[in-house]
Amino acid sequence: MARKSEQLIIVGSIAFDDLDMPSGEHRNVLGGAATYAALAASLLARGNVRVVGVVGTDFPEEILGDLRGRGIDTSGVERAAGRTFRWHGRYSSDLASRTTIDTQLNVFADFAPKVREEHCSTPFVLLGNIHPELQVRVVGQMRGPKLVAADTMNFWIEREPASLAKMLAKIDLLIINDEEARQLSGIHNLVRAAADIRKRGPKSLVIKRGEFGALLFDEEGAFFVPAYPLEDVHDPTGAGDSFAGGLMGYLASHGEASPIALRQSMFFAAALGSFCVEGIGPSRLLAIDRSDLAGRIAAFARLVNYGGSLFLPASHG
Numbered sequence: 433m434a435r436k437s438e439q440l441i442i443v444g445s446i447a448f449d450d451l452d453m454p455s456g457e458h459r460n461v462l463g464g465a466a467t468y469a470a471l472a473a474s475l476l477a478r479g480n481v482r483v484v485g486v487v488g489t490d491f492p493e494e495i496l497g498d499l500r501g502r503g504i505d506t507s508g509v510e511r512a513a514g515r516t517f518r519w520h521g522r523y524s525s526d527l528a529s530r531t532t533i534d535t536q537l538n539v540f541a542d543f544a545p546k547v548r549e550e551h552c553s554t555p556f557v558l559l560g561n562i563h564p565e566l567q568v569r570v571v572g573q574m575r576g577p578k579l580v581a582a583d584t585m586n587f588w589i590e591r592e593p594a595s596l597a598k599m600l601a602k603i604d605l606l607i608i609n610d611e612e613a614r615q616l617s618g619i620h621n622l623v624r625a626a627a628d629i630r631k632r633g634p635k636s637l638v639i640k641r642g643e644f645g646a647l648l649f650d651e652e653g654a655f656f657v658p659a660y661p662l663e664d665v666h667d668p669t670g671a672g673d674s675f676a677g678g679l680m681g682y683l684a685s686h687g688e689a690s691p692i693a694l695r696q697s698m699f700f701a702a703a704l705g706s707f708c709v710e711g712i713g714p715s716r717l718l719a720i721d722r723s724d725l726a727g728r729i730a731a732f733a734r735l736v737n738y739g740g741s742l743f744l745p746a747s748h749g
């Protein structure tokens with residue numbers, strides 16, 4: 433039975449990034465967590481994705497127009513006096529680690545996300561990595577959401593533990609990476625770390641492990657998706673946000689967040705993360721369409737399913 437597609441609202445940064453990659457330097461690349469998440473989600477829930485963010489007077493209207501052309505509602509993107517948020521990152525030669533060279537918050541410093549009255553009943557909510565106090569305030573503006581997911585980062589884990597605890601108590605799904613899960617729980621073993629974090633509020637937890645895939649922990653137990661094996665990785669920026677956007681875009685398009693839907697969404701999340709890293713900035717996400725996505729999902733199925741069943745060989749003797 434086809435389910436009714438529902439709306440998704442994404443709150444987070446919209447940015448210009450300077451990216452120093454081993455292959456070269458790229459300046460003023462469109463970035464921000466909300467941007468990546470919305471582009472990924474729009475491939476699954478076109479026409480049902482809303483963004484809440486802030487840009488400065490330097491942000492070209494054509495970029496917002498391009499997002500709208502992809503079925504993303506940008507009416508929640510505020511234009512404030514000043515410059516757009518800017519981030520400068522430098523990657524190691526193997527792309528495995530990165531250093532923040534500079535963060536200029538600019539208009540993002542005073543960002544107090546306001547959800548438009550007509551968007552307050554959006555059933556699926558993705559809270560990008562912003563101050564946990566602001567994430568709590570967004571949840572407070574929503575009316576009866578079906579699923580609230582959030583991201584966070586080490587900065588907030590270290591500096592705002594009390595606000596973070598409040599936020600965790602209000603969400604259904606936390607999507608973080610392995611390092612953050614260990615830091616948040618103080619536990620190295622990820623299974624134990626997940627149990628500890630789930631006790632603090634989110635009944636479901638996704639732990640992203642980059643090229644080693646991602647784990648979901650919920651009431652049904654643990655579930656794993658691999659990262660799609662790629663020949664060419666150009667830029668990991670935004671992969672985590674594309675993963676989260678893909679996951680939430682799938683659930684919104686499905687209109688439900690059952691354990692099985694969550695497991696299915698993990699493949700779409702991993703597929704969108706894998707596309708993201710194939711280009712500099714969001715270039716690859718901007719270039720693909722639903723048939724590319726369908727192709728990668730089919731390739732994923734071939735990756736984990738050889739077409740038979742697995743059984744223990746009969747013992748002889």
Ligand code: AMP
Pocket residue numbers: 445446447448449462463464465518519535561562668669670671672673674
């Ligand atoms: P990711 O690679 O998934 O961590 O996402 C990278 C994106 O996050 C970049 O496009 C940046 O513009 C954005 N970003 C970097 N630092 C911050 C921050 N402190 N708050 C919000 N967004 C950020």
